[in-house]
Amino acid sequence: MSDSAEDFIRREVGKLLRVDYRGKFMCAPCLVKQTVETWGTAVYTRGQIERALDGVFRSPGALRRLHAFVCDRCGKTTPCLTATPARSGLSA
Numbered sequence: 001m002s003d004s005a006e007d008f009i010r011r012e013v014g015k016l017l018r019v020d021y022r023g024k025f026m027c028a029p030c031l032v033k034q035t036v037e038t039w040g041t042a043v044y045t046r047g048q049i050e051r052a053l054d055g056v057f058r059s060p061g062a063l064r065r066l067h068a069f070v071c072d073r074c075g076k077t078t079p080c081l082t083a084t085p086a087r088s089g090l091s092a
């Protein structure tokens, strides 16, 4: 069950970061907030969304995780996700 939540969140967060938040950096709490605003909690509860995002941060796949970066939404320096392609000379 948590697997499908994670798949869903992974897909939606990926879309969000490639389209609406293209080139932006988002931290986990802001991504949770954004997902809840977009989808509500009818499909997945807030807890499921938080856990799913945890999984996405642990293994970001096609996305990039930065250990400490300024979130474009809340302005905090915190681990963030982005879909910005890796640039040469920039390593994790």
Ligand SMILES: [Zn+2]
Pocket (backbone or CB within 6 Å): 026, 027, 028, 029, 030, 031, 071, 072, 073, 074, 075, 076
């Ligand atoms: Zn944030």
